[in-house]
């Protein structure tokens with residue numbers, strides 16, 4: 001019985017994709033989110049600006065990124081932006097990181113904007129009524145409260161970006177799904193292999209959601 | 222102390238204040254009453270420029286607020302405002318709520334500001350709540366903290382916008398008592414209120430507002446016992 005399991009496609013596909021696939025999946029997610037945070041903060045601040053020349057481009061960025069399929073974006077960056085157009089080719093791994101970064105960036109920008117707007121108008125008025133400047137009111141009163149509310153949706157974005165990395169199997173990046181597909185194309189065991197692949201995603205996403213829910217309760221947001 | 226001349230305020234095309242003239246003397250307590258939607262809050266918010274004035278003039282203790290060159294932040298720090306929904310800062314302790322503006326705006330050291338803040342908390346009867354967060358307070362306690370927070374800036378004038386309207390009836394008394402004490406100490410106050418008992422007892426003068434103008438004004442006994450304007454009469458008959 002034990003031998004049968006050890007010998008099964010479950011174990012062997014696991015061995016084929018672990019740990020390399022998981023490391024790449026997490027690595028791309030974290031690198032992409034790192035840049036996504038930076039983009040999201042800048043674009044989010046742009047969306048909060050009252051100046052049209054800052055606000056409008058930020059809005060366009062968000063609309064274009066969110067309004068097009070990520071798979072199309074990936075192929076566009078990887079295959080569409082060829083050497084004769086931009087002077088060089090973007091490799092698979094940079095493509096992956098850029099794709100995660102701009103998508104997470106667009107959603108994070110909306111998280112930033114939404115949470116800042118969600119802070120009761122009375123908070124700002126109370127700050128201004130005490131004689132604090134607009135800047136001080138934002139920095140001391142609005143932002144600290146908004147940051148707290150950003151944590152749960154940002155955690156959610158981590159889970160979304162992590163799952164998005166599976167799309168990179170189309171440009172032959174050896175993340176979880178790609179390695180799984182390679183394995184079952186040879187062994188004809190898609191059932192067992194895809195269960196293992198999904199199991200590995202769940203190994204990260206379930207603890208992440210669990211941790212998030214606890215954090216949400218603790219932060220009381 | 223406060224002089225308002227022909228104050229107009231529009232939101233887009235709707236004119237909410239249609240020419241308000243009013244005067245508040247030093248140490249006077251003026252109560253503003255009137256039906257909801259009549260522009261009482263808008264009037265009060267114009268007095269510390271939380272609303273941009275459309276036209277007219279407001280002068281507080283010699284500063285012309287409606288002059289474009291005026292330092293808005295400096296003016297606001299001298300005009301305290303207490304809101305219906307308290308607007309305490311939930312991420313700061315009670316004492317931090319009070320000491321924040323004195324530190325940031327007046328440049329007090331933290332220890333000075335904390336000392337003054339503690340004294341103000343004692344004054345509003347909440348000396349033991351310095352280090353708790355606002356969420357653990359009752360509505361009445363929150364409003365008393367909000368009053369202390371405004372007082373910490375040593376304002377020349379205090380504005381109150383229905384300070385007890387969001388409170389359970391049994392908590393109204395403590396807040397009104399704090400306001401009464403302030404009035405006795407000689408604070409200049411403009412109070413929008415539905416507490417007719419308070420207006421009668423503490424108010425020096427009552428303004429009745431309706432449809433964006435001051436329809437009638439007078440001493441509390443004139444307004445409550447012998448109102449002249451039919452609008453005042455009908456308003457009072459509905460609420461008394």
Ligand SMILES: Nc1ncnc2c1ncn2[C@@H]1O[C@H](COP(=O)(O)OP(=O)(O)O)[C@@H](O)[C@H]1O
Nearest residue numbers: 232235237255256257258259260261262263264
């Ligand atoms: N920011 C705003 N934008 C548009 N209309 C407003 C705004 N604030 C108040 N109003 C309108 O102005 C009128 C007077 O409101 P308000 O001053 O709050 O009256 P009151 O305090 O006497 O109930 C109302 O009709 C209200 O809808």
Ligand SMILES: [Mg+2]
Nearest residue numbers: 261262263383
């Ligand atoms: Mg009102």
